[in-house]
Amino acid sequence: MDDDASSPALPELASQRDGFGLDPDVRRRRDSGEVYRVRSPLGHEATLFSRYDDVRAVHGDAERLRLDAIGPSPGLAAEGVDDEQMKRRRAGRLLMLDPPEHTRLRRLLTATFTVRRARALAPRIQTIIDEHLDAMAAAGPPADLVSAFALPVPSLVICELLGVPFADRAEFGARSNRFFDTTMTPRERLRLDAEADAYMHTLVARHRERPGDDLLSLLIREHGSGALSDEELVGLADLLLIAGHETTANVISLGTLALLRHPDQLALVRDDPSAVEDAVEELLRFTSVLHAGFVRVAVEDTTIGGHPVRRGDHVVTSLPAANRDPALLEDGDELDVTRGRCPHVAFGHGIHHCLGATLARLELQLALPALLKRFPGLCLADPAATPAFKQRALIYGLRSLPVAW
Numbered sequence: 001m002d003d004d005a006s007s008p009a010l011p012e013l014a015s016q017r018d019g020f021g022l023d024p025d026v027r028r029r030r031d032s033g034e035v036y037r038v039r040s041p042l043g044h045e046a047t048l049f050s051r052y053d054d055v056r057a058v059h060g061d062a063e064r065l066r067l068d069a070i071g072p073s074p075g076l077a078a079e080g081v082d083d084e085q086m087k088r089r090r091a092g093r094l095l096m097l098d099p100p101e102h103t104r105l106r107r108l109l110t111a112t113f114t115v116r117r118a119r120a121l122a123p124r125i126q127t128i129i130d131e132h133l134d135a136m137a138a139a140g141p142p143a144d145l146v147s148a149f150a151l152p153v154p155s156l157v158i159c160e161l162l163g164v165p166f167a168d169r170a171e172f173g174a175r176s177n178r179f180f181d182t183t184m185t186p187r188e189r190l191r192l193d194a195e196a197d198a199y200m201h202t203l204v205a206r207h208r209e210r211p212g213d214d215l216l217s218l219l220i221r222e223h224g225s226g227a228l229s230d231e232e233l234v235g236l237a238d239l240l241l242i243a244g245h246e247t248t249a250n251v252i253s254l255g256t257l258a259l260l261r262h263p264d265q266l267a268l269v270r271d272d273p274s275a276v277e278d279a280v281e282e283l284l285r286f287t288s289v290l291h292a293g294f295v296r297v298a299v300e301d302t303t304i305g306g307h308p309v310r311r312g313d314h315v316v317t318s319l320p321a322a323n324r325d326p327a328l329l330e331d332g333d334e335l336d337v338t339r340g341r342c343p344h345v346a347f348g349h350g351i352h353h354c355l356g357a358t359l360a361r362l363e364l365q366l367a368l369p370a371l372l373k374r375f376p377g378l379c380l381a382d383p384a385a386t387p388a389f390k391q392r393a394l395i396y397g398l399r400s401l402p403v404a405w
Helices: 024-032 053-059 074-078 082-088 101-112 117-120 122-137 145-150 152-162 166-178 186-209 214-224 230-244 246-260 263-271 273-289 317-322 357-374
Strands: 037-040 044-050 294-300 301-303 307-309 312-315 400-405
Touching: 024 317, 044 053, 044 307, 053 301, 053 312, 053 317, 074 186, 101 214, 101 230, 117 357, 122 145, 122 152, 122 357, 145 152, 145 246, 152 166, 152 214, 152 230, 152 246, 152 357, 166 186, 166 357, 186 214, 186 230, 214 230, 230 246, 246 263, 246 357, 263 273, 263 357, 273 357
Parallel strands: 044 312
Antiparallel strands: 037 044, 294 312, 301 307
16 A cells, blocks of 8 residues: 555545445445545545445544644645645634544534534524525526535535635635635645635624624634634635535535435425435435545554555545445435435534534425425426536536526
8 A cells, every 4th residue: 555656647535526426446346445545635645444334434533543643635735735734724623633633623513513502593594594485486497406405505504614714715615615616726726725715814804803703703702712713713614615605515416416316305304394304314425425425544553344554555445435335225215205314424423513503404305395396396497417426526516407497
């Protein structure tokens, strides 16, 4: 598992999807227990683990398999980003940190971003949902569900959470959408990162001067006198943006398409409120919009699923493959919103389990039934058209989903 040589022929981890399914080669290798070299969505070379138990083992070992030991991607390194700059880029970004820094920041954030506080956003989330459904109805069919509903709703929820002023929200959303564009060159990505970083610093400064009731203001009020630097507040805001915007948007669009292909299950989500929570868990598992966990570096020799991992090796996991592993579910390739909850890894596992999972679940539990109830005749505008799945994207989803009703 040596990371020294560059091999352009390595499989692209972000390309190992076939519609809603896995690439057949990925399934075969997972089922045989094989591990092999891939290129991560950000360009790192790493050894892929895809069995459910192995994925949980990788994500559960923050001592030997470290996120904070990863260097810049090859593209960023070519643009002059070094290890010291990477260290600065990690500030506040929990998905790039390990204990003890991760422990300190996560404790501060979880004390503020509680389940109760997330659920307090429900009325405002419902208003955002209803406003976009009203706009779709007024414009009439056909409509692109992605641009008209799936993308803007989570974007505006994050704006509410972070206290982004109304005047900034369109530009904020556009910049957020560009973040996940894999066609950008490393130089363009660095420029976009600089723009986003500058805006977030401006936002933090505004909230320090005039705090409100948003999450950033609460963090400043409760921890900003020394426990959290501006750089850490910016990193935390960036984390919430990444974790809570594009991911939720793609589950909305992919989940809608999946339900349209299973009318009986769609009717259950639309008509039975008691079925919604379990249905959302199944859609999270079935869509698995995150291709992988972040690349980790072994800081000492270890073993995962019987495979030796040497100090310095890069490892990565396939979350979609793990969520369909027969070890987890015998029929994991099938959608069944009635199956009850299973311990999927759509939100990761271990200490880096997604902090915004409660908010994401809440948005999905509100958005999907509301959409299906408002448009009970919802259907694909062109049933014969091939869905526009995102290929080689950082987060899996649909580029568009034309619907009618």
